[in-house]
Amino acid sequence: MQKRWLFSVLAISALLASACAGGGGGGAPAGGDKGEIIIASNFPTSGADRASGRGPEAGVAFAVQENPTIKGFKITHKAYDDAVNGVHDPQKGAQNFNDMVSNAKILGVVGPFNSNVARATIPVANKASLVMISPSNTNECLTQDFSYCDPKPAALRPTGKNNYFRIAAPDTVQGPAMADFALDTLKVKKIAIFSDNETFGKGVADNFEKRFKEKGGSVVVRQDFDMKTTNDFKPFLQRAKDGGAEAIYAGATSATKGCIPRAQSKGILDVPFLGPDGIGDTQCIKDAGDQATDKLYFTNAAAEAAQDPANKDKIEAFKKSFTAKEDSGAYTFPGYDCARILLDAIGRAIDKAGGNMPTREQVLQAVQDTSNLKLTTGTYSFDKNGDPTSATMAFYQFKGGDWAFVKQFAVGK
């Protein structure tokens, strides 16, 4: 126990040192004499989870490196790790946030990475009016009130005022986005839909079905399976074929047998197989067996910065300073954008405070007022819940042994 604690302190200070060194690289802070403002980041950055958490952390460090001072204030980055034994941990996250709250120089946080960590940390930050922006949380219940949400978003915000923002599209957007993709890009008119009958899977399938019908498509068959007792998907597939389905939508994750119907479709029908980000992993490819072909597609809630040619120089500059493999991940530039939103808000908050050190409330209000800020992964404004008014949805296709990027587009709410 003692050892692990020591290790995490060492890890954090090492990260801090590297972040500070990066910041110092930009030259002596010209006019950074009015004081210091710290931007914290909170991601799982040790053990197995480092592969997901280090990317956005490097993105934040890069944003601070680019902006060493704002209006006379020195900006520094303090990185927290919420992984315990290599796995993101809500309690560790809450501990980190308590530490941030007690540090008056910290005016904003980028993170967390995981929705369950967000659930545990939003209340801690909320009581101190500390603003947090997540690049990757997609659980819709963090911001929106649905009958099945437990806890309700209001329960996470004891002060009643929202302090949580995110730039990822919530899960409720994935279904309609894939429906648009199926109709407009794949030119599918008839679809067969199944779900795992769970909150997430049935939810995306319902949203998919609604949009697909609204836009003139027809659903040949819809089945909600009890995945614990169902192994035989052949009758469903045969029914899809019989009805003339041109694609199949899987409202499931690969853990709830989402891709097994794809393997069983061999010899019955071979049509595009679509799903949410829950099937976008290697397990799905294994489950599909030799039916893992270029007909598999999934949606992802984060945009790829590399798809916008305007970002070319920025990405190259990033890669010069951050050379490790895990520095560049799917969420590196979303993390960078969150830090940029925060820095932009801090700048406006300083103005509001008459050039003095702004309060946390002022920074929070400034983030809420963010208006059409064009960054590397999209153009951002927030609604009153903290969701982006326009998020980007990326589409991936299975090609040559792995998932490959196809296209992305902005989706409204």
Added chain:
Amino acid sequence: MSAVGAAIQRRRSQLRSGLTGRILDVALGVVVLGFLLLLAVRVYEHGLSYFVQILAFAISNGAITALIAIGYTMVYGIIELINFAHGDVFTFGSFLSASLIPLFGLSEGMEWGPLTIVPVLGVFIVTMLVAAVLNVSIERIAYRPLRHAPRLAPLITAIGMSFFLEGALFLWKGPSNVHYPDVLPRVGFEVLGAFIGAKEMTVVLTAAVLVVALALFTDRSRLGKAMRATAQDRDAAQLMGIDINRTIAATFFIGAVLAGAGGTMFGLYFNTTVFDLGFSAGLVAFTAAVFGGIGNIYGAAVGGMILGMIRSLWDGYFDSAWTDVVIFAILIMVLVFRPTGLFGMRVPEK
């Protein structure tokens, strides 16, 4: 007729007489007729070739369920124990055969030569034998020492064995779904516009051969006779010079042979397996065994066939969110009117 049987008979005649009983009968008749009518309309709408295709899937699904159900029923028939570990022996069969397939030189999407059937048979036989040895060991370790203990004790060790096996299977292949290589060839023939593939034929033929062999064995062989005698009255059988331990071990052996074959067939047919498959598949099969009349081998075969077929047919024609509701509604109706299951229990009369 035992006392219990007589009581059930009496209760049933009470239930079916009087005004309420008659109303119940009529209502039930209306429900069944209405359902059959609805089914007929759906079948007509979808056409004949669709029906034949779904029927082929349904028979395959039923055959696999039947093989697991027989294992439950054999053990129950002879020692009146619900062998919860049986479902996990079935999962073990699917795991082992998945690992054996590459060892026997088979792979997904391979070309089939005239001799390819040999390694496939090899996978089947090795899996069946290893699963059988496992099941006999389970009986030796966890059930035999408790044969004269109170009834609850072996029940608990059975549950314990089930968890133990699930844990071991978890350590073997992890928590995720395991893809089972699709090695059977894409050949088959058309019947009325439906395609009957090698998968369906393999499953149905293997199950049929095993069930016929089992029937011949229990009816004709000395050991089969000994098994029936032990099931009827263990003490009397022992007095007649039957080696009870050997007979019971043989029952577990045969049950697991079928479970091992079932696991292999499940993998070849559905192309997936997972460490806790035995829990849900076992529950379905156990229900089928009760449905057919627990202790009765033919009952389990028919019960498994019917339940498996209802599941696939329902998924093919109706809303699958209702599949389990329908299956258990049918089960309740059958048990209300035939408390001993479709074919009647075959348990020792005491």
